[in-house]
Amino acid sequence: MTELLPATPENIAHAAKILHQGGLVAFPTETVYGLGANALNEQAARNIFTAKGRPTADPLIVHLSGVEQLPLVAHSVPQAAYQLMQRFWPGPLTLLLPKQPTVPDLVTSGLETVAVRVPAHPVALALLRQSGLPLAAPSANRFGHTSPTTAQHVWHDLRGRIDLILDGGPTTIGVESTVLDLSTSPARILRPGGVTREMLEAVIGPVTVLGQKRKAEPGLPSPGLLEKHYAPRAEMILFTGEHARQALQTYVAEQAHTRKIGALAADEEAEMLERTGALVYRLGSDLESIARHIYAGMRWLDSQGVEVIVCRDFGESGLGLAVRDRLTRAAGKVIRST
Ligand code: AMP
Ligand code: MG
Numbered sequence: 001m002t003e004l005l006p007a008t009p010e011n012i013a014h015a016a017k018i019l020h021q022g023g024l025v026a027f028p029t030e031t032v033y034g035l036g037a038n039a040l041n042e043q044a045a046r047n048i049f050t051a052k053g054r055p056t057a058d059p060l061i062v063h064l065s066g067v068e069q070l071p072l073v074a075h076s077v078p079q080a081a082y083q084l085m086q087r088f089w090p091g092p093l094t095l096l097l098p099k100q101p102t103v104p105d106l107v108t109s110g111l112e113t114v115a116v117r118v119p120a121h122p123v124a125l126a127l128l129r130q131s132g133l134p135l136a137a138p139s140a141n142r143f144g145h146t147s148p149t150t151a152q153h154v155w156h157d158l159r160g161r162i163d164l165i166l167d168g169g170p171t172t173i174g175v176e177s178t179v180l181d182l183s184t185s186p187a188r189i190l191r192p193g194g195v196t197r198e199m200l201e202a203v204i205g206p207v208t209v210l211g212q213k214r215k216a217e218p219g220l221p222s223p224g225l226l227e228k229h230y231a232p233r234a235e236m237i238l239f240t241g242e243h244a245r246q247a248l249q250t251y252v253a254e255q256a257h258t259r260k261i262g263a264l265a266a267d268e269e270a271e272m273l274e275r276t277g278a279l280v281y282r283l284g285s286d287l288e289s290i291a292r293h294i295y296a297g298m299r300w301l302d303s304q305g306v307e308v309i310v311c312r313d314f315g316e317s318g319l320g321l322a323v324r325d326r327l328t329r330a331a332g333k334v335i336r337s338t
Helices: 009-020 042-052 067-073 079-088 122-131 151-158 197-204 244-255 267-276 287-303 320-330
Strands: 003-006 025-028 033-038 061-063 093-098 113-117 164-167 178-181 188-191 235-240 261-265 279-282 308-312 333-336
Touching: 003 009, 009 025, 009 033, 009 122, 009 164, 025 122, 025 151, 033 042, 033 122, 033 151, 067 113, 079 093, 079 197, 151 164, 151 287, 235 244, 235 320, 244 261, 244 267, 244 308, 261 267, 261 287, 267 279, 279 287, 287 308, 287 320
Parallel strands: 003 164, 025 164, 061 113, 093 178, 235 308, 235 333, 261 279, 261 308
Antiparallel strands: 025 033, 093 113, 178 188
16 A cells, blocks of 8 residues: 655654665655665665665665764765765755665666765755665656656556655655766766766866767666656657757658657747647646656556657756756657758
């Protein structure tokens, strides 16, 4: 039985108790909803993998209530990490740090590093403080599916498989945290996310971005970064390149009379695509809004029974890079027009 409860102080206290007993609680963070368990309890962490259907080769991010909890899970923290924590925690930045032996190998998929962050959401922080536990918490969706940005999304994917969902309303950032590897010089972004490359570079100088790997390979620096991920049920096609918008419109015009087409669109192109015959989900007009709505849009179009979801690339500056990363992984096909 899964409870779905509003994130009141009483229900947060109830959630903390469940976590102490080794249970699973989904809760809102500023990025997406997380599926939390006591990170220092191997059986509890194992339950996360089972509930999600997630392969154990895909390590979990450990959430802390503050920097003071860092010694519980990590050691030998470099100076640059402290600079970044001071600037971006609480917030959507995950750092890879040498792990303490008390963190079960299962949590880190056998790696010597542990991924840690302090989330900037009042419910997540209240739960972390109330429980006093470091919480392993990947996104609260079935493995490979679109990440959840509302409690209803979590209910759709995980009801009957977890103990409790705390409803704290829709999340604000809407894409996952940035995962940063500080063991290389320069530091490198393994997964672009809520803290942008530009923001990181303003603090620690140049950082590189790991190119998108197409296949899971042994020795991949971030085992979770598989090609196909974050995917809706419908076939998804991403249009990239200089003439992406025109190519997308042409595609809709050609296909809309034979297939039910859904489009994720910025406000400025929404009307044009509606007139061309697509069912449109409006993402808003700036990158913050586009990032916030991208997953909800995929889920909504799926719920409307579209056969194909089309979308264009929104560039690589700021949050554009994170949006591009998710769209590329969600899409079965990328059409590049130059
Ligand atoms: P999620 O918890 O679903 O947001 O995914 C967390 C992602 O962070 C994983 O899929 C990995 O790609 C990455 N990650 C977590 N821990 C590590 C680690 N120790 N080393 C490298 N990448 C990691
Ligand atoms: Mg995930």
